[in-house]
Amino acid sequence: MVMVLNKRLMRILKENKLRYLGILVLIILGSYTFIVAAGLSQNLAVLVTTFTEDHVQEDLSFSTDRPISDVAELENKFDALIEEYMSFDAKLSDTLTLRLLSETKKVNIPAIIEGRTLSRPGEILLDPAFAEANGYSIGSQIKAQDKTFTVVGFVSLPHYIYPLKNVNDILYSPKEFGVGVINREEFSDIDNAASIYSVKFNDRTRSLNMQAVELRKYLQVKGFTVSNWIDIMNNKRARIVWASITGMKTMSVPVPAAMFLLSSLIIGIMFWRIIRRESVIIGTLYAQGYRRRELMRHYMAIPLVLAFAGGMIGSLFALPSIEPMVMAMISYYNVPVPGIELSFLNVMIGILTPMIFLGLSSYMVIRSELKKSPAELMKGDKQKAKVNALERAFKLERFKFSTKFRLREQFRSISRLVFLLLGVTSASVLMLFGFTVLNSMNHVFKTSDVYLFEYEYTFRDLQYGEAPDGAETFNAGKFYPENNEEIEFYITGIEPDSTLVILKDNKGNVIPNNQTNITKSLANRLGIKAGDTVTFINKEDGKPHTFHIDAVAESYIEQFIYVPIDEFNKKMELPEDSYIGLFSTKELDIPDEKLSGTKSMSQLPEAMDEFMGQMISMVALMTIVSSVVALIILYLVTSLAIEENRNTISLFKVFGYRRGEIRSLILNSSTFVVVTGFLIGIPVAVASMGSLYGYLGNLINLVLPPIVSPIYVIISFAAIMLTYQLSKCMCAKNIDTVSMSEALKAGTE
Amino acid sequence: MFIDVSDLRKTYTSGMIKNEVLKGIAMKLGKGEIGVILGPSGSGKSTLMNIIGGVDRGDSGKVIVDGIEVSKLNDDQLTEYRREAVGFVFQFYNLVPNLTVRENIEVVSNISKSPLNIDEVLAEVQMLDKKHRFPRELSGGEQQRVSIARAIVKNPKLLLCDEPTGALDFQTSRSILKLLQQVNRNFGTTILMITHNTAISAMANRVFKLRSGEIVDEWVNQAPIPAEGIEW
Numbered sequence: 001m002v003m004v005l006n007k008r009l010m011r012i013l014k015e016n017k018l019r020y021l022g023i024l025v026l027i028i029l030g031s032y033t034f035i036v037a038a039g040l041s042q043n044l045a046v047l048v049t050t051f052t053e054d055h056v057q058e059d060l061s062f063s064t065d066r067p068i069s070d071v072a073e074l075e076n077k078f079d080a081l082i083e084e085y086m087s088f089d090a091k092l093s094d095t096l097t098l099r100l101l102s103e104t105k106k107v108n109i110p111a112i113i114e115g116r117t118l119s120r121p122g123e124i125l126l127d128p129a130f131a132e133a134n135g136y137s138i139g140s141q142i143k144a145q146d147k148t149f150t151v152v153g154f155v156s157l158p159h160y161i162y163p164l165k166n167v168n169d170i171l172y173s174p175k176e177f178g179v180g181v182i183n184r185e186e187f188s189d190i191d192n193a194a195s196i197y198s199v200k201f202n203d204r205t206r207s208l209n210m211q212a213v214e215l216r217k218y219l220q221v222k223g224f225t226v227s228n229w230i231d232i233m234n235n236k237r238a239r240i241v242w243a244s245i246t247g248m249k250t251m252s253v254p255v256p257a258a259m260f261l262l263s264s265l266i267i268g269i270m271f272w273r274i275i276r277r278e279s280v281i282i283g284t285l286y287a288q289g290y291r292r293r294e295l296m297r298h299y300m301a302i303p304l305v306l307a308f309a310g311g312m313i314g315s316l317f318a319l320p321s322i323e324p325m326v327m328a329m330i331s332y333y334n335v336p337v338p339g340i341e342l343s344f345l346n347v348m349i350g351i352l353t354p355m356i357f358l359g360l361s362s363y364m365v366i367r368s369e370l371k372k373s374p375a376e377l378m379k380g381d382k383q384k385a386k387v388n389a390l391e392r393a394f395k396l397e398r399f400k401f402s403t404k405f406r407l408r409e410q411f412r413s414i415s416r417l418v419f420l421l422l423g424v425t426s427a428s429v430l431m432l433f434g435f436t437v438l439n440s441m442n443h444v445f446k447t448s449d450v451y452l453f454e455y456e457y458t459f460r461d462l463q464y465g466e467a468p469d470g471a472e473t474f475n476a477g478k479f480y481p482e483n484n485e486e487i488e489f490y491i492t493g494i495e496p497d498s499t500l501v502i503l504k505d506n507k508g509n510v511i512p513n514n515q516t517n518i519t520k521s522l523a524n525r526l527g528i529k530a531g532d533t534v535t536f537i538n539k540e541d542g543k544p545h546t547f548h549i550d551a552v553a554e555s556y557i558e559q560f561i562y563v564p565i566d567e568f569n570k571k572m573e574l575p576e577d578s579y580i581g582l583f584s585t586k587e588l589d590i591p592d593e594k595l596s597g598t599k600s601m602s603q604l605p606e607a608m609d610e611f612m613g614q615m616i617s618m619v620a621l622m623t624i625v626s627s628v629v630a631l632i633i634l635y636l637v638t639s640l641a642i643e644e645n646r647n648t649i650s651l652f653k654v655f656g657y658r659r660g661e662i663r664s665l666i667l668n669s670s671t672f673v674v675v676t677g678f679l680i681g682i683p684v685a686v687a688s689m690g691s692l693y694g695y696l697g698n699l700i701n702l703v704l705p706p707i708v709s710p711i712y713v714i715i716s717f718a719a720i721m722l723t724y725q726l727s728k729c730m731c732a733k734n735i736d737t738v739s740m741s742e743a744l745k746a747g748t749e
Numbered sequence: 750m751f752i753d754v755s756d757l758r759k760t761y762t763s764g765m766i767k768n769e770v771l772k773g774i775a776m777k778l779g780k781g782e783i784g785v786i787l788g789p790s791g792s793g794k795s796t797l798m799n800i801i802g803g804v805d806r807g808d809s810g811k812v813i814v815d816g817i818e819v820s821k822l823n824d825d826q827l828t829e830y831r832r833e834a835v836g837f838v839f840q841f842y843n844l845v846p847n848l849t850v851r852e853n854i855e856v857v858s859n860i861s862k863s864p865l866n867i868d869e870v871l872a873e874v875q876m877l878d879k880k881h882r883f884p885r886e887l888s889g890g891e892q893q894r895v896s897i898a899r900a901i902v903k904n905p906k907l908l909l910c911d912e913p914t915g916a917l918d919f920q921t922s923r924s925i926l927k928l929l930q931q932v933n934r935n936f937g938t939t940i941l942m943i944t945h946n947t948a949i950s951a952m953a954n955r956v957f958k959l960r961s962g963e964i965v966d967e968w969v970n971q972a973p974i975p976a977e978g979i980e981w
Contacts, residue, residue, distance in 0.1 A: 391847070397851075397881070401852065401855045401856070401859045402859070404848075404852060404855075405848065405852070405856075408847045408848060408852075409847070412847045647843065648845050651843055651845065651856075652856070653804075653828075654802075654804055654831065654837055655831065655832070655837070655856065655857050655860065656828050656829065656830070656831035656832025656833070656835075656860060657828075657832075657860055658825075658828055658832075659828075661860065740799075740804040740805075741799075741804070741805075743839070743843050744795070744799060744804065744839070744911070
């Protein structure tokens with residue numbers, strides 16, 4: 001008996017092909033994105049963590065004016081691994097620099113990813129991206145600093161995961177810079193090689209900041225002049241990869257998971273309605289002697305089959321995409337990839353979650369229906385006639401008929417309304433998310449109106465005296481609020497009469513630089529305002545310093561506190577005329593080895609082109625995916641609304657409503673929900689970006705402002721509305737096919 | 750004649766099976782008259798009414814309503830015809846469940862060129878005090894009153910009623926029939942009613958008896974009685 005009944009299943013699916021296809025695509029998308037994103041972030045995290053732990057990534061590095069004679073004693077005293085290595089920048093051509101590093105054994109141990117280790121003099125291990133960009137293969141020879149090296153392998157280094165030339169650089173170009181590892185003995189005849197100490201603390205329970213401060217103080221007490229002090233948290237070479245991983249983890253897993261849950265919710269609601277609509281059939285079958293479990297099995301088959309098929313197809317597509325995606329992500333970084341793990345658990349989650357969701361929601365609905373008596377069921381769905389509180393709460397009488405009709409149409413079904421609102425909001429957030437990332441990156445890398453200089457030079461060590469013509473000095477230190485080491489920011493000392501840093505208040509008036517000013521984004525983050533007196537800890541020496549905030553500058557991009565440089569030097573007990581960097585309107589002739597970073601405002605946008613190109617394709621992909629999701633959701637809701645309104649549509653036709661009038665009444669009823677959903681999406685996107693950026697900002701010390709530009713809002717809105725129009729076009733046919741005889745034959749109200 | 754149907758034929762085809770539901774129907778009804786079509790299920794009375802009302806088409810024959818040859822109208826013209834000339838009353842009321850009484854009437858007045866005042870129409874059907882209620886909050890008789898109000902608000906020339914008392918008890922049925930008679934009298938609306946109930950024919954000016962797609966009997970009632978006098 002049940003077998004015969006099951007013949008209906010394919011027919012039911014065929015009757016509403018597009019609708020079920022839409023559901024299937026949502027499940028496939030949900031499963032696919034979930035499995036891929038989870039696989040991607042998990043694999044990346046495992047690869048980087050394993051690498052940095054197994055190969056002992058440093059906690060900090062520094063140089064001293066003279067060699068530390070007893071490293072072992074220092075190691076014991078501070079319970080740390082300390083190892084000295086040599087570094088020398090060999091110019092291979094005018095534009096190409098190869099940094100030669102000596103091989104280490106304890107800290108930052110090189111990982112051979114191809115080829116073999118160094119065994120004899122004249123051998124070199126190269127950073128693979130540099131080798132590829134400049135045409136070096138294993139066995140080839142490379143001439144550096146009047147020596148010829150044979151490439152014996154490719155290497156990854158824990159402190160050069162993103163091989164930036166200077167720690168303050170942002171973009172890496174393997175065509176201009178790379179690293180190579182050689183035997184320490186090779187440095188014996190290289191003059192001017194720098195000696196750097198890497199430190200890894202063994203005690204991971206104590207504050208690493210405090211251990212670092214103690215070590216620094218000790219070295220100063222012992223009479224060492226310490227320079228180039230870089231702690232790993234400020235080292236973009238090591239930290240930028242975590243921004244990618246955390247970004248992926250924070251953004252990618254919840255986003256597809258939310259989409260996935262949303263799909264399940266949508267499908268749950270849909271089946272709920274479908275089953276309620278079939279209550280007459282259920283009642284009839286029940287009355288004819290079908291058992292509850294037989295009917296249960298019959299009705300559960302569709303959601304379960306769809307969920308299983310969607311989950312399986314999603315997984316089948318997702319699994320083979322994980323490896324190439326991990327490889328594509330990791331190609332920006334230099335991390336060994338011993339293998340990619342495909343998580344069976346993720347696949348099971350990808351398949352089982354929609355099954356559980358759909359199964360549960362369908363089970364509950366069917367059970368509640370089957371609890372009723374056959375007679376009650378055969379009377380049909382009375383729920384549709386109920387007037388809910390929302391509908392009553394709004395005094396709809398004052399509106400004109402078409403408005404009233406459309407509003408009632410939405411209010412009548414709260415679940416449909418919520419589902420539509422959630423769907424449109426999610427799609428809008430996803431779309432705005434992509435555009436906001438693009439916009440924020442643009443803002444960070446393009447010149448802001450606060451900075452009027454063209455070049456920013458940061459020195460390795462303190463400089464003294466006057467700035468050259470067209471340049472201004474600055475000094476800077478990293479600080480964190482008392483009791484909150486998580487938030488780090490720079491306090492920068494600038495010239496009190498600076499013409500290159502122009503801060504403005506919220507009325508657009510210029511704020512003088514001879515006082516302490518905070519940018520609005522940082523003020524908001526720290527919760528302080530003009531007139532406050534605040535204390536921050538200097539990361540370098542662990543000492544507290546108190547500042548009186550005079551004004552808040554209207555800048556959403558930069559997160560800085562600016563103080564006059566004299567005051568800064570005085571507070572930090574630095575020499576009066578000292579500075580760490582220069583802002584300049586023109587290029588300055590400063591030897592490379594003196595600099596820890598150079599930023600050129602005009603070159604940045606060019607360097608960003610390739611990066612932005614990839615960003616744009618990612619954003620385009622996100623826009624397409626969110627449009628598809630929105631289209632499916634809008635189509636499902638609209639076709640559901642048509643299905644529920646068949647009798648009304650039929651009646652309208654009988655009464656002489658024109659085709660356009662019926663379409664307008666039924667199809668346009670969702671317009672205000674779509675617009676509301678989109679509007680809700682804007683603050684949600686900004687808020688979620690804000691928290692994500694705040695987190696990333698701490699991680700890599702790169703502050704991204706969550707800026708939603710009006711043009712992108714308009715583009716996103718246009719995309720959503722276009723999708724809405726498309727879904728309406730797809731559904732218009734369904735309205736036209738409703739026959740007038742349905743109302744004429746209707747047997748219930 | 751207000752309604753003039755001649756040699757109307759209609760066949761429904763389902764696969765290989767052809768079902769001739771109307772076999773050359775000819776009937777006439779004068780302006781302002783009440784006509785009743787009697788007949789068992791499957792006799793073709795609903796099909797006949799649907800064709801007159803412009804919601805279906807005959808295969809051949811002529812249907813003229815108030816000088817308009819309905820059988821020659823295209824789809825758009827049929828829509829305009831239904832919009833302006835015809836009001837429908839259904840056996841199961843067919844009210845829109847999520848609209849109030851008043852809004853259900855607005856559904857039709859909204860598209861009509863010169864609708865009657867909604868409140869006046871509601872007063873006419875004695876539903877003015879319940880205009881903010883939803884259909885489920887009304888009895889069957891009340892719902893049918895609303896359905897009649899909805900049909901007459903556009904002041905149609907022709908009111909087509911498909912078993913208007915089929916789902917109602919005796920007392921309520923009589924009050925609905927009285928209301929229809931009142932509408933006929935007050936607005937001069939021509940009414941064509943389908944029913945199983947032969948007793949209702951007593952209030953009609955003309956009666957048509959249909960069987961298997963043919964009019965087997967037809968008579969003119971010289972002295973229609975008021976609805977209150979109908980018994981069954």
